[in-house]
Amino acid sequence: MSIVIRNVRPYGEDAVDLVVKHGVIIDIVPAGTGTANAEYRFDGEVVLPGLVDLHTHLREPGREDAETIRSGTQAAALGGFTCVHAMANTEPVADTAGDVELVWRKGAEAGYCDVRPVGAVTAGLRGERLAELGAMADSAAQVRVFSDDGKCVSDALLMRRALEYVKAFDGVVAQHSQEPRLTDGAQMNEGAMSARLGLAGWPAVAEEAIIARDVLLAEHVGSRLHVCHLSTAGSVEIIRWAKARGIDVTAEATPHHLALTEDLVATYDPVFKVNPPLRTEADVEALRAALADGTIDIVATDHAPHPREAKDCEWAAAAMGMLGLETALSVVIETMVDTGRLTWREVAERMSTAPARIGRVADQGRPIAVGEPANLCIVDPRTDWVVDPARLASRSRNTPFAARTMRGRVVATFLRGQATVLNGVLQ
Amino acid sequence: MRHLLSTADLTRDDALLILDTAAELARISDRPMKKLPTLRGRTVVNLFFEDSTRTRISFEAAAKRLSADVINFSAKGSSVSKGESLKDTALTLQAMGADAVVIRHGASGAPHRLANAGWIESTVINAGDGTHEHPTQALLDAFTLRRHLRDGEGDLTGVRVTIVGDVLHSRVARSNVLLLHTLGADVTLCAPPTLLPVGVDTWPCTVSYDLDAAIADADAVMMLRVQLERMNAAYFPSAAEYSRRYGLDAQRMATLAPHTIVMHPGPMNRGMEIAADVADSERSVIVEQVSNGVSVRMAVMYLLLGGAESGIGGIA
Amino acid sequence: MSDASEMRAVLEAADVARALSRIAHEIDERTKGADDIVLLGVPTRGVALARRIGARLAEIQGHPIPVGSLDITMYRDDLRLKKARALLHTEIPTGGIDGRLVVLVDDVLFSGRTVRAALDALGDIGRPRMVQLAVLVDRGHRELPIRADYVGKNLPTSLRETVRVQLAEHDAEDAVLVGAVTA
Ligand SMILES: [Zn+2]
Numbered sequence: 001m002s003i004v005i006r007n008v009r010p011y012g013e014d015a016v017d018l019v020v021k022h023g024v025i026i027d028i029v030p031a032g033t034g035t036a037n038a039e040y041r042f043d044g045e046v047v048l049p050g051l052v053d054l055h056t057h058l059r060e061p062g063r064e065d066a067e068t069i070r071s072g073t074q075a076a077a078l079g080g081f082t083c084v085h086a087m088a089n090t091e092p093v094a095d096t097a098g099d100v101e102l103v104w105r106k107g108a109e110a111g112y113c114d115v116r117p118v119g120a121v122t123a124g125l126r127g128e129r130l131a132e133l134g135a136m137a138d139s140a141a142q143v144r145v146f147s148d149d150g151k152c153v154s155d156a157l158l159m160r161r162a163l164e165y166v167k168a169f170d171g172v173v174a175q176h177s178q179e180p181r182l183t184d185g186a187q188m189n190e191g192a193m194s195a196r197l198g199l200a201g202w203p204a205v206a207e208e209a210i211i212a213r214d215v216l217l218a219e220h221v222g223s224r225l226h227v228c229h230l231s232t233a234g235s236v237e238i239i240r241w242a243k244a245r246g247i248d249v250t251a252e253a254t255p256h257h258l259a260l261t262e263d264l265v266a267t268y269d270p271v272f273k274v275n276p277p278l279r280t281e282a283d284v285e286a287l288r289a290a291l292a293d294g295t296i297d298i299v300a301t302d303h304a305p306h307p308r309e310a311k312d313c314e315w316a317a318a319a320m321g322m323l324g325l326e327t328a329l330s331v332v333i334e335t336m337v338d339t340g341r342l343t344w345r346e347v348a349e350r351m352s353t354a355p356a357r358i359g360r361v362a363d364q365g366r367p368i369a370v371g372e373p374a375n376l377c378i379v380d381p382r383t384d385w386v387v388d389p390a391r392l393a394s395r396s397r398n399t400p401f402a403a404r405t406m407r408g409r410v411v412a413t414f415l416r417g418q419a420t421v422l423n424g425v426l427q
Numbered sequence: 428m429r430h431l432l433s434t435a436d437l438t439r440d441d442a443l444l445i446l447d448t449a450a451e452l453a454r455i456s457d458r459p460m461k462k463l464p465t466l467r468g469r470t471v472v473n474l475f476f477e478d479s480t481r482t483r484i485s486f487e488a489a490a491k492r493l494s495a496d497v498i499n500f501s502a503k504g505s506s507v508s509k510g511e512s513l514k515d516t517a518l519t520l521q522a523m524g525a526d527a528v529v530i531r532h533g534a535s536g537a538p539h540r541l542a543n544a545g546w547i548e549s550t551v552i553n554a555g556d557g558t559h560e561h562p563t564q565a566l567l568d569a570f571t572l573r574r575h576l577r578d579g580e581g582d583l584t585g586v587r588v589t590i591v592g593d594v595l596h597s598r599v600a601r602s603n604v605l606l607l608h609t610l611g612a613d614v615t616l617c618a619p620p621t622l623l624p625v626g627v628d629t630w631p632c633t634v635s636y637d638l639d640a641a642i643a644d645a646d647a648v649m650m651l652r653v654q655l656e657r658m659n660a661a662y663f664p665s666a667a668e669y670s671r672r673y674g675l676d677a678q679r680m681a682t683l684a685p686h687t688i689v690m691h692p693g694p695m696n697r698g699m700e701i702a703a704d705v706a707d708s709e710r711s712v713i714v715e716q717v718s719n720g721v722s723v724r725m726a727v728m729y730l731l732l733g734g735a736e737s738g739i740g741g742i743a
Numbered sequence: 744m745s746d747a748s749e750m751r752a753v754l755e756a757a758d759v760a761r762a763l764s765r766i767a768h769e770i771d772e773r774t775k776g777a778d779d780i781v782l783l784g785v786p787t788r789g790v791a792l793a794r795r796i797g798a799r800l801a802e803i804q805g806h807p808i809p810v811g812s813l814d815i816t817m818y819r820d821d822l823r824l825k826k827a828r829a830l831l832h833t834e835i836p837t838g839g840i841d842g843r844l845v846v847l848v849d850d851v852l853f854s855g856r857t858v859r860a861a862l863d864a865l866g867d868i869g870r871p872r873m874v875q876l877a878v879l880v881d882r883g884h885r886e887l888p889i890r891a892d893y894v895g896k897n898l899p900t901s902l903r904e905t906v907r908v909q910l911a912e913h914d915a916e917d918a919v920l921v922g923a924v925t926a
Binding site: 187190191192193194195196197198199200201203267268269312313314315316317 | 435512513514532533534535536537539540543544556557558559560598601624625626627628629630
Binding site for chain 3: 454463
């Protein structure tokens, strides 16, 4: 059985029909000329390779009240994703082969997008000894990304060993860069706003000091390093310096750090509480510039669902984190595409190709070409939509974009030729 | 303005209205019959998540002198110390028909949450939130300054106030810097650099690390409480060194101009930031600050609750 | 409220002066030369009136008359119906009011609600042996069983009219004006 995906524009270029069979693109022909057993008609929307998220918190096992693998991957599909990397900070922590295989299998069962588990770097995220990294790499889940995200591998020696050890199976350590002592009790970016609001500061240097240390460690041991959620202009400078020096480092920025500033904290509404914290206008501008020039390699959502009670409280008591999967592409369109800073090909690179490459995911992030898997995200960049938290697929409601008008709507997502989303509705 | 959350929200006219109202009410405190019928039938809840007997009593006295029904709700030590409880407590107060909630909370911004999260409709008065603000303390300080240095009238244009101590963790300092600046005073903050927030350079005041220089031509010196625990977090090496460099003792007091007054929001660490001789001296207005607190809080409650709508804000 | 230029004067400056002088004489006569009189004006214009009456009475009696002011804002029965208002000045003369003859002074007597509030306020300050009321203008339309002991001028008015007392202490010149209530 073959299908034709009619009248879509790969990377925003000429309209074509994509003919798909057995989950693979078998032909690309001018719009209106493709034939197949069944067809999906479109209206000249942009088609990108299915998006790949390197940083997703699916919360299962342990916090199924906030998100499940099923609800999280549904949210991912609605956001145009065909692959997500599930972070290890679940309960229990994903630090053994058995744990990661469970997540991997449940993702496959749900079927909305591929779930690639991230393995913990240290047992129980305790930062004391390495988890069984090799066993996770060799498991059915084929873990290649290791992270204690939520916590920083702050011990320099442990970080060095992890960087070295994962080379054996082409793994990468994704570091949550946060010097713990400098951020004890921290609530928001440290600066004029924290001074005014009387909230304990999370200084930029707490992020930058760890990144600086880690890129030097990576250089010394000749390892790959991935830096999670860059949030400061200083971090950008360090990554730029490291890349110029030939260090094998990649970096990500989240949609919320590309779109929002610390000014929102003045509401004391914990929906804006996140780690790393929202920073200044200058930091946001530095991140956008770095994403445009490739210093920052990818956009990753850091989708972090929290139950209502974790946000329906005073700032200091609230959990850190924001939803991201269903709004990520819209944020990138608004901040990067509409502003002329990224072409659609570059969006595909930052949100699909590069994250798949960093995560060593073979059949994701592939070009839209004959012979490639039909993992596709079809987006109408001209349609605006308003975020209604109650209508998100995520089990949680903690989007920082509630009631905001977003740019560009994902109309369809295909996972190996199967529609997971059509007309903006989950299939 | 329905709530009093931050002194940043007060214009000069708003602040003067509160001070003038407090001045009238202070006269009532001098007469045998101290009670006014103004808030009869209105319910004021004192919601204290932190122990602060002096502040709670001051608000309680103020509300009672205005004939409000007062309910004291002490959340400290009970099961309500986790985050979600603020909402549950708020819903309870809403059900009880509280017209105003006076809230003291350890978390900065808790009063903002209470006022804006949609949990309750009551007027919210911030009685101190975390390391953020304590607006009624600043108002009573301004009232006291005005009484001693400006004959109890007008604003504080040209009055030089030096605030000394743990500014970083002080809600009193934040509220005072904003309010005293609004009223025209020149504020100097003096502290070791570790106890000044990053970003203090954006505040409308000057900053000094040298106490002797900072108090040399001050009209008022306000000493802030310094908690000894800060020592363990490396904010300063020892109590002795702190007190030597930033404490107000008799010797330093002797260098002050004859008219200069000494203030402290209390509770004091005698021997630490302020010597007993200084606290009990002629210059000290610390006890008066307490009685002025009742008048100022009466003024705030009257203006926020006395009419069909708040009398603060929107003055033509 | 009407613009002053659209209102007509029912009392000129000389009429006001005569009315106040007469009130001072009446107080002296009716209280039979009592030496414990305290005049309390209701702010704002009642205070200026009390001062003037007090000065005249002092001339008549040959000794100073204590004059003060009594703010009634917090005792008003319409307090909750309007936006919270700034308080006005209360100044009780030294010697207080206990056991004394207090004459409340206001500019216009209308519904009587202001006087009721003043009586409540007075009750919280002390216990006079007697309370009397002096007003420059009584315009009628009482809503409470209250009457004035001394009236400068009885002025029958319509409810569609507004009465304004102007005094040199606050306004350009002394006058009592009547005009139409404008929406
Ligand atoms: Zn993280």
